[in-house]
Amino acid sequence: MIPADDQPSLFAEPPEPVRAPEVAAAGAPLAARMRPRKLAEVVGQDHLLKAGSLLPRLVAQNRFGSLLFYGPPGCGKTSIAEAIAHETKSRFVRINAVMSNVAELREILAAARRRPEARTILFIDELHRFNKSQQDLLLPDVEAGSVRLIGATTHNPGFYVNPPLLSRSHLFRLEPLAPAAIAGVLRAALADRERGLGPHGCTAEDKILADLAVLCDGDLRRALNALEVLVLGLPEKSAVTSAELEVFARERRIRYDADEDEHYDTISAFIKSCRGSDPDAAMYWLAKMLAGGEDPRFIARRLVILASEDVGLADAQALPLAVAAHHACDFIGLPEAELTLAHATLYIATAPKSNSATLALGEAHAALKNAPVQSVPLPLRDKSGEASKQAGHGKGYAYSHDYPENISGQDYLEKPLALYAPKAAGAEAVIAERLARWKKLKTGSVPR
Numbered sequence: 001m002i003p004a005d006d007q008p009s010l011f012a013e014p015p016e017p018v019r020a021p022e023v024a025a026a027g028a029p030l031a032a033r034m035r036p037r038k039l040a041e042v043v044g045q046d047h048l049l050k051a052g053s054l055l056p057r058l059v060a061q062n063r064f065g066s067l068l069f070y071g072p073p074g075c076g077k078t079s080i081a082e083a084i085a086h087e088t089k090s091r092f093v094r095i096n097a098v099m100s101n102v103a104e105l106r107e108i109l110a111a112a113r114r115r116p117e118a119r120t121i122l123f124i125d126e127l128h129r130f131n132k133s134q135q136d137l138l139l140p141d142v143e144a145g146s147v148r149l150i151g152a153t154t155h156n157p158g159f160y161v162n163p164p165l166l167s168r169s170h171l172f173r174l175e176p177l178a179p180a181a182i183a184g185v186l187r188a189a190l191a192d193r194e195r196g197l198g199p200h201g202c203t204a205e206d207k208i209l210a211d212l213a214v215l216c217d218g219d220l221r222r223a224l225n226a227l228e229v230l231v232l233g234l235p236e237k238s239a240v241t242s243a244e245l246e247v248f249a250r251e252r253r254i255r256y257d258a259d260e261d262e263h264y265d266t267i268s269a270f271i272k273s274c275r276g277s278d279p280d281a282a283m284y285w286l287a288k289m290l291a292g293g294e295d296p297r298f299i300a301r302r303l304v305i306l307a308s309e310d311v312g313l314a315d316a317q318a319l320p321l322a323v324a325a326h327h328a329c330d331f332i333g334l335p336e337a338e339l340t341l342a343h344a345t346l347y348i349a350t351a352p353k354s355n356s357a358t359l360a361l362g363e364a365h366a367a368l369k370n371a372p373v374q375s376v377p378l379p380l381r382d383k384s385g386e387a388s389k390q391a392g393h394g395k396g397y398a399y400s401h402d403y404p405e406n407i408s409g410q411d412y413l414e415k416p417l418a419l420y421a422p423k424a425a426g427a428e429a430v431i432a433e434r435l436a437r438w439k440k441l442k443t444g445s446v447p448r
Contacts, residue, residue: 035079044220073222097124127152128160138165142165182220290334311353360419378395380412
């Protein structure tokens with residue numbers, strides 16, 4: 001039986017795709033209608049599109065190969081792809097990796113091979129959703145130049161795009177749009193009578209548009225569609241006011257994709273803020289994770305790790321506090337557990353820091369790896385059983401409690417090593433002083 005994805009199509013050739021349109025259909029969302037028609041109309045990506053940059057030069061000469069656009073939602077990946085197709089008069093085929101399958105992909109590639117003069121651009125949205133075999137299917141035609149691939153992804157291509165495909169493509173990173181850039185497009189959309197909201201005659205003060213832009217977190221598509229909803233909910237020739245914006249603000253969702261790039265980037269910022277003793281930044285990233293729907297137990301686990309990795313003996317109370325916070329998240333649950341996480345976050349962010357436990361463990365692992373494994377000295381071996389006693393196990397062991405300050409002077413390794421280096425931070429400064437005195441006691445340089 002032929003797998004569903006590999007069944008032949010009923011059509012000998014897929015329907016001819018339409019090039020990037022000049023104007024989207026009247027019923028399309030505002031974001032689609034206002035899509036840039038050429039690269040010069042794309043806003044907010046000056047680091048890629050300013051005059052003389054690599055991408056505009058490649059497009060102007062129509063000499064580009066495959067391109068990968070990596071960036072957050074609504075930053076212009078699709079707009080740039082369509083503008084490139086329009087400016088180079090290329091045949092433009094657009095698919096979404098979520099909806100496509102192997103059979104469709106094979107048909108598209110076969111059609112492109114039959115029409116080399118059309119210079120087909122295959123735009124794959126959400127390229128990271130293709131599995132390895134689907135991405136590998138693209139390689140022969142990308143390498144032969146039968147199609148010019150433009151892939152768009154919100155995920156780090158280094159993790160989600162096959163290395164062979166990545167190596168055959170120019171990678172361009174797009175940034176979230178600045179609020180000022182978004183506000184400018186919103187202003188143009190309000191006035192545009194051909195593609196925008198001009199026929200409604202609605203107005204908005206600059207501050208309202210700026211506030212809406214801020215609420216949309218660098219996502220121009222979201223901002224345009226939000227503006228359209230606000231305008232369509234008003235009588236013609238009305239003004240969009242803060243009252244309408246407040247309704248949108250209450251429904252605002254933080255851009256935060258669990259188990260994806262935003263998840264890893266935000267927890268990384270949270271960890272580094274706690275390690276860097278910045279309680280304000282740590283609380284901000286904590287709030288973002290909670291607003292985005294992050295599992296509170298995941299945050300609590302990171303706090304437990306931080307307590308040993310970065311606070312350690314400088315404040316030994318950090319670890320039991322973090323463990324208690326993790327336990328509380330289980331039996332309290334949200335939203336009250338947010339307070340517990342805030343408590344533990346502030347404690348760890350403001351605690352004195354020491355990574356001596358991390359470093360000491362690393363030194364111990366290195367000693368095991370780089371030198372012969374030491375045998376346990378005879379005085380330290382277990383002397384249970386007659387055979388052990390006859391072998392001399394435990395003989396010569398000096399019981400520490402029989403000596404002043406519990407320092408017998410005995411060695412506990414065949415070849416003594418210096419693995420732990422206490423830091424002069426918080427409570428560990430006292431430990432450093434204590435160890436220094438014990439060292440002197442052991443060598444006999446101070447009286448017992």
